[in-house]
Amino acid sequence: MKVTKFGGSSLANGQQLQRVYDIIRADDDRKVVVVSAPGKRFKDDRKVTDLLISYAQATLADEDTTEIIETIKHRYHSIGEYFELPDYELADLDEQIEHLARKHYRSFDYLYAAFAAHGEYLNAQLIAKVFNHLGMPARFVDPKEIGLVVDDNARSATFDAASYTTIGELDLSTSERLIVPGFFGYTKNGDMATFSRGGSDITGAIMARGLRADLYENFTDVSAIYAVNPSIVEHPAAIQQMTYDEMRELSYAGFAVFHDEAIIPAIQGGIRINIKNTNDPDAPGTFIVPPTEVQQTRPVTGIANSNRFAALYLHRYLLNKQVGFTLRILEILKRHNISYEHMPSGIDDLTIIFDKTMLTQEQVDNMLSDIAAEIKPDTLKWIPSYGIIMVVGEGMRNRVGALTEIVAPLKERNISLQMVNQGASEISIMLGIQPDLSDSAVEAIYTNIFK
Ligand SMILES: Nc1ncnc2c1ncn2[C@@H]1O[C@H](COP(=O)(O)OP(=O)(O)O)[C@@H](O)[C@H]1O
Ligand SMILES: N[C@@H](CC(=O)OP(=O)(O)O)C(=O)O
Incomplete structure (x- = not known):
């Protein structure tokens, strides 16, 4: 069984989601699918998470939120429309977006966290609907259902390792693909709390460890992790394999392609990670593995x-x-x-x-x-x-x-x-x-x- 995570760039619009659908359908082992919120469709676009943070700020400042609510709804609707999903399927998402501003929150931080988490929360619901509509049975799995508990640090939470037990009880014998929203969990009080930005990678790693997956696939918009950020050097060398520790140091220091904290559950569970490209799924990508599996050819990896x-x-x-x-x-x-x-x-x-x-x-x-x-x-x-x-x-x-x-x-x-x-x-x-x-x-x- 594989846990397969798709980042925001892979889910930015209907066309991208069609690619994601094809990738999942191509392999029955891709049973658990962890998703981010829709990301940027073009360079100066805004991620849905950032739109939701603006919505949170406007709500706190008691400003008019009509326009920002419409912009957020439109992002989800345009994905639904691409697949000709009936309008009534989206009514429920619209209601959740509006309801966000009416709820009571324990603090400003929990308010921000709940708004931001809804990027993933709504997207996972929408993706399950789209997959069913296209003929692939799928079910939305709320992190609450599997006991994905985090501490009280609302916007940069740490996962509670006791949750691996409940996650491990998730029934995988179903024919459905299980669609899990990334980026957030619930505190012991039942409030939504997010990991730090880019944290859907962490959810993927937690799920992979909790379910003892054979592989954690992480789909993004590059065909490999390169030895240097491709925005600094053109066509840099691709890294075929690297160790967990190398990835942790590189992601900590700026390789945004994989969250540094997401390495830890993989190390603890001995889960191999494969970074792959949604737009080039046949490329082998980069494997992040234990040191015993890596043959070192040069002193510097990245x-x-x-x-x-x-x-x-x-x-x-x-x-x-x-x-x-x-x-x-x-x-x-x-x-x-x-x-x-x-x-x-x-x-x-x-x-x-x-x-x-x-x-x-x-x-x-x-x-x-x-x-x-x-x-x-x-x-x-x-x-x-x-x-x-x-x-x-x-x-x-x-x-x-x-x-x-x-x-x-x-x-x-x-x-x-x-x-x-x-x-x-x-x-x-x-x-x-x-x-x-x-x-x-x-x-x-x-x-x-x-x-
Ligand atoms: N060394 C690197 N190798 C590959 N990509 C890198 C590297 N350093 C930074 N990046 C950037 O990371 C981006 C992918 O990460 P991110 O935007 O978080 O993806 P996703 O939307 O899939 O979560 C790439 O488009 C690239 O610009
Ligand atoms: N959507 C969240 C979490 C995340 O992992 O996103 P992405 O996969 O787009 O990096 C963020 O923007 O921080």
């Missing part, structure tokens, strides 16, 4: 970069001699509910790197003023935008000269680095860089290593 970070730089003489110094800083972070990503340090300096998508300005201001007052550093600097490049490969374990090979081409372009972290992970080297130089640096490193 190079990822992301500018979603911010950093705090702190200097204080004799910092290295003060017992409990880092603990005091971490206590301030905890007080303001802030998590950090990395913390490289020197004898008198410390840099703390944050994911700025997880921070509000208010949290930053409060943290900085508490650090200034309680730690009294000689220098305290906030760097609002900080880039990270991650060069990843199992072949880099204990490899002499890896760093030289990575850094040498940067000299030619006169690119300086703000931080180099080698050794924290055996399979990657992390570089801190000024965001506007990041793409150019990635291109230079890739060209030196791969060409």
